[in-house]
Amino acid sequence: MTQPDDIARIEDALQGSLGGQVRVSADPFSGIRVMAISVAFAGLTPRARRERIEAVLPDADIVRYDLLTPEEATFIELEDLNAAPAADQLPLWPEALANGRADAITVRFPSEDYGTLPSPVVSTFYSLRGGVGRSTALAHAARIIADQGLTVLCIDMDLEAPGLASLFDVEDSVTEGIGVVPLLAQAEMTGEIGALDEHVMRVTEEVGLFLLPAGCPGPEYARLLSHLDPTAWYGQDEVNPLRLLVEAVSELAERPDVVLIDSRTGISPLAAPLLFDVSDINVIAFYPHPQARTGTRALTRALLAASSRRSTQESQLTPEVRFVVSPVPATPEVRELYAERAQDWIREWLSVARNTSGGSAFGALEEIVQVVGYQESLAASDSVMRVQGADDFAVVADWITGLVEPRDALGEREEEKYAEPSKEQVLASLQFAGETAENQEWNELHDTFLSTSDVDRALDLDTVVVIGRKGTGKTAVFRKLAETPTAIVVTSPPGLDTHQSWTPDADVYELLEDELQSKGMEWRQVWPVLIGLAIHQNLPGAPQPTWAAAPIGHAAGGGEYLKTDLLNDVRALLSVSQAPLLIGEWLQDIDSSLTADHVLLFDALDTGFGNTERSRRRRNEGVAGLLTMVGSLGPQLSRLKFKVLLREDIWREVSVPNKSHLSARSARLSWSNKTDYLRIAIKQAWRSTAFKQLVTSRLNKPGFRLEDTPVEYWPEEFVRNAWVILASERVSGGRTAYTDNWVWSRLADANGDHAPRALAQMMTVAVSLERGFEAGNRYSRSIIRPRALVESLDEVSSSALDALQRDEFPELDPLLAQLRRIGSTPFPAEQLEDASPDLVRLARDVGLLEAVSGPRDKTERYRVPEVYRKALSMTRKGQL
Numbered sequence: 051m052t053q054p055d056d057i058a059r060i061e062d063a064l065q066g067s068l069g070g071q072v073r074v075s076a077d078p079f080s081g082i083r084v085m086a087i088s089v090a091f092a093g094l095t096p097r098a099r100r101e102r103i104e105a106v107l108p109d110a111d112i113v114r115y116d117l118l119t120p121e122e123a124t125f126i127e128l129e130d131l132n133a134a135p136a137a138d139q140l141p142l143w144p145e146a147l148a149n150g151r152a153d154a155i156t157v158r159f160p161s162e163d164y165g166t167l168p169s170p171v172v173s174t175f176y177s178l179r180g181g182v183g184r185s186t187a188l189a190h191a192a193r194i195i196a197d198q199g200l201t202v203l204c205i206d207m208d209l210e211a212p213g214l215a216s217l218f219d220v221e222d223s224v225t226e227g228i229g230v231v232p233l234l235a236q237a238e239m240t241g242e243i244g245a246l247d248e249h250v251m252r253v254t255e256e257v258g259l260f261l262l263p264a265g266c267p268g269p270e271y272a273r274l275l276s277h278l279d280p281t282a283w284y285g286q287d288e289v290n291p292l293r294l295l296v297e298a299v300s301e302l303a304e305r306p307d308v309v310l311i312d313s314r315t316g317i318s319p320l321a322a323p324l325l326f327d328v329s330d331i332n333v334i335a336f337y338p339h340p341q342a343r344t345g346t347r348a349l350t351r352a353l354l355a356a357s358s359r360r361s362t363q364e365s366q367l368t369p370e371v372r373f374v375v376s377p378v379p380a381t382p383e384v385r386e387l388y389a390e391r392a393q394d395w396i397r398e399w400l401s402v403a404r405n406t407s408g409g410s411a412f413g414a415l416e417e418i419v420q421v422v423g424y425q426e427s428l429a430a431s432d433s434v435m436r437v438q439g440a441d442d443f444a445v446v447a448d449w450i451t452g453l454v455e456p457r458d459a460l461g462e463r464e465e466e467k468y469a470e471p472s473k474e475q476v477l478a479s480l481q482f483a484g485e486t487a488e489n490q491e492w493n494e495l496h497d498t499f500l501s502t503s504d505v506d507r508a509l510d511l512d513t514v515v516v517i518g519r520k521g522t523g524k525t526a527v528f529r530k531l532a533e534t535p536t537a538i539v540v541t542s543p544p545g546l547d548t549h550q551s552w553t554p555d556a557d558v559y560e561l562l563e564d565e566l567q568s569k570g571m572e573w574r575q576v577w578p579v580l581i582g583l584a585i586h587q588n589l590p591g592a593p594q595p596t597w598a599a600a601p602i603g604h605a606a607g608g609g610e611y612l613k614t615d616l617l618n619d620v621r622a623l624l625s626v627s628q629a630p631l632l633i634g635e636w637l638q639d640i641d642s643s644l645t646a647d648h649v650l651l652f653d654a655l656d657t658g659f660g661n662t663e664r665s666r667r668r669r670n671e672g673v674a675g676l677l678t679m680v681g682s683l684g685p686q687l688s689r690l691k692f693k694v695l696l697r698e699d700i701w702r703e704v705s706v707p708n709k710s711h712l713s714a715r716s717a718r719l720s721w722s723n724k725t726d727y728l729r730i731a732i733k734q735a736w737r738s739t740a741f742k743q744l745v746t747s748r749l750n751k752p753g754f755r756l757e758d759t760p761v762e763y764w765p766e767e768f769v770r771n772a773w774v775i776l777a778s779e780r781v782s783g784g785r786t787a788y789t790d791n792w793v794w795s796r797l798a799d800a801n802g803d804h805a806p807r808a809l810a811q812m813m814t815v816a817v818s819l820e821r822g823f824e825a826g827n828r829y830s831r832s833i834i835r836p837r838a839l840v841e842s843l844d845e846v847s848s849s850a851l852d853a854l855q856r857d858e859f860p861e862l863d864p865l866l867a868q869l870r871r872i873g874s875t876p877f878p879a880e881q882l883e884d885a886s887p888d889l890v891r892l893a894r895d896v897g898l899l900e901a902v903s904g905p906r907d908k909t910e911r912y913r914v915p916e917v918y919r920k921a922l923s924m925t926r927k928g929q930l
Contacts, residue, residue, distance in 0.1 A: 057082065060107060067106045070120070081111035087123045140284050141326035141356065143317050150351030155402050157354055157368040157411045160330060166455040166831055167330055167360070169307045170203070170299055173450050174329040176313040176321060177336055178345045183376040183422060184335040188310050189217045190443035191333075192259060195308055195451055201258035203250065203299060203306035205230060207324060208314045209275055212264035218253045220261060229265030230295070235274040237291030243298045250302060258304060280319040292320075293359065296328050307454050325349075326356040331370035331450060338375055338392040350399040354411075372449045376422035389421040413840075414926050417781075420445045452780045455831065470747050471740040476833050477821055479738040482731070482813040498734045499530055500806075501762045502726045507717040511649055511691045514680060515712055517701045518719030519897070520656075520858050521805030521850075524695045527719070528653040531693060536648045540584040543654040552587065552616045554580065556660035561617055563668055569624060573675025578633045578683065579620050581650055581690075585640055587611060593643055595636045597626055634683060637690070644689035652676065656697040661860060674704040681708055697858070699895055721804040724794050725766045730806045731813050732772050733761040741833070745772050777816075777839060778832035789836055796843055796916040799897025808846055808917060815842035844920055851921035859896060865889045866922065869914060874925045876902055876913040 057074050060082065064072045070088030084103060091099045099117040104110075149155075160167050175188040188204065196202045206214040209231055215221040228249045237243045246262065253259040265271045283290045299309055311329070313321045325332055332353055336342045350371065358369045373396055378388040393415050403411035412418065422442045483498045501509075508516045508527045518524045531537055532548045542548040544555070554562075562576055585592050586603030594601055602619040605611045623629060655676075659669035673696065680692045698718070706712065721727050735741045746756050749771050756768060764772075773790055781792045797808045816838040820829075829835040855862060865885055872881055879901070882890055893899040900913045914924055 060084075060110060063106055064103070068102075081113040083114040083116075084112055085116040087118050087120055089120060091117055091119045141323045142281055142284060143319075143322045146322060146326045146352040146356060147348055149355035150348060150353075152351075152355065153402060154404055155351070155354045156406060157403050158366060158406055159368050159370050159411070160358075160360070160453060166829070167453050168455055169305070170309045171307070171330050171450060171453045172296065172309045172311065172328055173331045173333060174207075174311045174313050174324045175333045175335065176325055176349075177315050177334065178317075178349060179336070179342060180315045182335045182337045183374065184315070184333075185213055185217055185312050187333065187335055187374050187376065187422070187443055187446055188312050189214065191446040191450065192308075192310050193257075194444055194447035196254075196257035196259040198447075198451065199257075200307040200451065200454065201260070201304055202308045202310060203260045203262060203302070204253075205262045205309060205311045206264040207311050207320060209264050209278075209320065210314055210318070212267065214261060214312050215263045218259075218261055220251055220253055220263075223251055224263045224266050226266045226268060226270065229263045231265040231271055231274050231278070233295060234278055234291040237289060237294050238278065241289040243291065243294040246295075246298050246301070247303055250304075258306075260304060260306065278320070280323060284323065292323050292328060296359070308450055310450070325353060325369070328359050329369045330358060330360065330453060331372065333372050333374060333446060333449070335374040335376055336392075337377070338388050338395065343395055347395070347399045350396070351402065354400070354403050370449075370453070371418070372446070373419045374422060374446060375419060377424040378421055380423040380425070385421065385423050389419075392421065393419060418449075448780065469743075471743050473824070473830065473833060476738060476740040476744055477817065477824065479740045480735055480813075480817050480833070481737065482734045482810045482817065497737050498730075498810075499526060500726070500730055500733050501760075502721075502723070502729075504717060504719055504721070504726075508719060510717075511647060511693075513715055513717045514684065514692050514694060515677070515701065515716040516693065516695045516719065517698050517716055518695075519698055519799070519803055519805060520853055521807035522719040522721060522803065523806050524697075524719060525653060526806075528651060528695050531649055531651055534649070536646055537651055538585055538588045538648050539651045539653075540581055541652045541654055541658055543657075548651075550587065550611075552583075552611045552613055554616070555613070555658060556665060558613055558617065559659050559668060559672060560665070562620065563672075565617075565621060565624070571624065571630070573672045574679040574682075575630045575633075575675075576620065576624070577676050577679045578630075578637055579623050580616075582623075582633065582636055582640065583616060583619055584650070585648075589640075589648075593636070593639045595623060595632065597632050598622060634686075637683065638686060641687040641689045647689050647691055649691045649693050652692075652694045655694070656700060657857065663861075670700065670704055673700055674706055677704060677706045677709075677712060681706065681712055699859075699892070702895065720802075721806060722802070724790065725769050727794065727804050727806070727809065728769050728773050728790055729761050729764070730809050731776065732764075732769060734810060734813070735772075735776055736761055741776070744833075745775055748775060775832060777834045778836050781836040781840065789839060792836075793839065797846070798915060799917055800894070800900035800913065800915045801897040803897055805850070808850055811849055812839065812842045812846045815845045843916070847917055847920035850917050854896065854898065854918070859892065862889060862893060862898070865893055865898075869922050869924060872924070875919055876911040879910040879912055882912065 057076065061072050061074045064074070064084070064086060068086055068088040068090045070086060070090070072088075073085045075083050075085075086103070090102065094102065096115075096117070100112075100115050103112065103115065103117065175184050177184040185208070192202045192204050204214055204218070206212045207230060208214075215224050230249075233244055233246070233249060250260050250262050253261050265274075278291075280292065282288055283292060296309075299306060311324055313324045315321075334346065334349065334353075336346045353369060353371045356369055357366045361367045373392070375389065375392040378385050396415055396419060400412050400415075405411045420442065425442075505523065505527065507513055509531065516524055516527055525543060528542075529546070529548075532539055532542075532546075539548040539550075539553075542550075542553050544553075566572065566576060582595070583603055590603070599622065602623065603611065605615050606618070623633060626632065655669065655673055659665045659672060676694060680694065684692050701716075736745075742757060749768055750756055756764065756772075761769075770790065777789050777793075779788060781789055793809065793812065794804070797812065798804055813834075816834050819838040819841055820834045823829065823835060823838060851866075855866060865882075868882065868885055890899065894901065898914065898918055900915065902911050902913050903909070914922060916926075919926060
């Protein structure tokens with residue numbers, strides 16, 4: 051590449067020799083271009099003029115000359131010439147392929163900035179080589195999109211070998227004089243495009259699927275085609291028939307939402323502007339054979355460097371790029387091998403792409419790559435209209451529809467009777483409970499508490515043990531129970547109003563352990579004492595232990611009952627002979643005195659004992675003793691009901707006699723129902739009056755008013771529709787096209803468990819991001835655009851990992867450090883051979899690691915779920 055100093059030196063040399071005006075510029079490929087206006091050229095032929103330049107610059111690599119006299123220059127608009135697009139910006143093959151050779155390419159995709167585009171969204175289907183199912187993918191995607199209620203126009207731009215009319219079974223309807231070729235030829239001659247309606251044919255009456263054919267092959271078709279020169283369309287002041295054609299699409303009587311273009315294979319002149327200019331999203335089909343690798347790599351890099359027709363001086367937009375790998379062998383093992391090879395190639399091709407912030411422009415490759423296995427029914431069919439079950443192409447359709455601005459976007463309803471709030475009003479009023487249940491105000495917890503079948507079982511007094519991971523709602527259940535007048539809190543998380551001055555903590559448990567050891571007693575024998583003392587703090591009139599030397603449950607100095615008072619009472623009650631038997635009888639006496647059921651609540655047992663190795667051992671022994679006591683004493687009590695809230699890993703670890711009996715009376719908070727999980731977000735958003743008004747105006751039906759029905763009892767259809775209003779329906783371009791699926795999969799741990807807290811945190815962050823996005827680029831498809839959800843995952847992941855590492859399992863630190871060094875997931879299990887087996891087992895138990903099989907030799911691998919992966923800075927296989 052010629053350097054700026056060289057160009058200045060060359061310009062000075064020519065200026066000194068010729069006078070006049072001289073401009074020298076670097077060619078985007080190699081060498082230089084020279085433009086000169088000088089009287090020295092008067093009377094000289096073009097060849098003589100070039101020789102005059104070459105005499106001054108004998109060693110220069112000049113690839114283009116523009117040499118004029120002043121008189122000749124008067125016929126050229128020099129200002130327009132100066133403003134013409136630089137050669138390296140032309141959407142033609144030489145320029146595009148040259149631009150794609152850069153070491154780093156900054157891209158700005160429509161899906162990143164805007165989420166959707168005004169209709170019609172234009173997509174070109176292209177392949178360097180034939181036989182890879184390009185037209186088949188287009189035709190099936192067109193049918194799927196049309197079946198979704200959108201209007202689709204397919205344009206056959208494979209002018210040398212048209213075939214879409216045959217695929218759609220309308221070939222007999224294509225008559226001479228209609229189609230793309232006659233339209234483009236007319237535009238070249240007249241500078242105007244003809245009306246498209248008479249050239250477009252309806253493929254089927256059932257849905258809005260239309261075709262603009264290439265034309266009717268014949269002598270006249272061939273003559274017109276031979277005169278088309280797409281390269282010349284991008285010259286100075288030239289009419290651009292292709293642009294005119296694309297613009298005319300919007301004037302059709304049946305205005306399409308989507309335009310799908312079938313392009314000629316290879317480096318054909320017309321394919322370049324289709325790919326590098328008019329398309330919003332390019333679908334590249336290829337078969338992962340070594341013959342396709344180099345060419346498709348160059349093509350992909352060129353696409354990354356392209357600017358679509360929607361670009362402006364202020365904003366350069368890059369066409370989206372997606373890949374269809376087809377048709378690979380149908381055998382699952384072989385298909386996986388081809389898919390892995392294709393993803394490895396694509397990862398390398400896209401590695402140069404950077405977003406406007408300097409980061410990688412692509413996430414998971416699985417979201418932009420679809421592998422299509424060989425299907426005899428597809429290969430043998432002459433028409434897509436007679437083939438059913440082409441499910442592989444649903445993803446291709448999702449890529450395209452994800453960019454389409456819906457017709458019923460927010461604020462565009464025709465019915466004037468609905469006085470809907472604006473998006474700005476809704477967005478300003480949304481608030482989600484992203485804090486832990488311990489830190490929420492009670493009125494907030496009350497408004498957001500969601501009752502599901504699992505939650506109802508946890509609240510039931512006959513349920514003894516409530517099990518769940520951190521963040522699944524155990525403490526919310528605890529607080530809900532604790533607000534009832536008949537609740538008696540025995541242990542409680544610090545910071546809550548249920549945590550009294552006497553509530554046991556790590557120091558109390560340590561001293562109690564010393565007391566038990568000195569007396570040769572077990573934890574199962576001290577818990578009844580703590581329960582009796584807690585009852586006396588709630589029910590001062592409860593029966594006193596008859597054997598005690600002095601009344602218990604009172605402060606030594608007559609003031610507030612403290613931990614020291616608690617410990618003194620425990621020692622006093624345990625000091626007598628036969629204390630365990632007497633204490634059990636005392637609780638039965640209290641139980642007999644009660645006229646209503648009272649629930650004994652135990653929470654914070656995971657952290658209440660402390661986080662040291664010794665305290666965790668003490669915790670397991672203490673919890674085992676508690677559950678043992680519940681199992682033996684509980685059946686003897688009729689009014690006192692036990693409710694123990696436990697972290698799942700602790701429940702699994704502790705050894706308890708007749709544990710199966712307790713299991714039968716347990717409830718697990720796992721949030722395994724996706725609709726219930728979405729209800730969490732909907733119920734929290736429902737606190738916004740503006741959101742409530744928007745949703746009810748759109749979803750209320752005669753005989754069913756949402757505002758009169760608790761969110762818990764909404765039918766699934768209404769939950770999903772409210773979610774779409776809140777967070778859109780689809781993630782643009784993603785394999786997990788629906789936003790609810792995306793959230794459901796990203797917030798699951800390796801055991802498939804979901805934490806309500808993670809969803810509330812995601813929505814909190816997403817709302818904050820959306821407010822910033824909306825200030826720059828308005829988005830009318832939903833209250834929160836999918837991009838805000840996607841970008842919120844970083845913060846949610848950090849919070850989830852922090853809770854796992856700091857609050858729950860600090861012993862995982864060495865393993866977490868090792869995962870960061872490994873750097874990608876899934877990974878061979880052998881990479882953890884030097885890790886502690888106990889830590890690996892713990893990681894699997896708590897949902898940090900999942901064992902999966904490798905695609906080739908079925909060797910064991912480990913996968914880190916998305917909710918932790920991002921915080922560990924691990925890339926995902928198939929991710930850049």
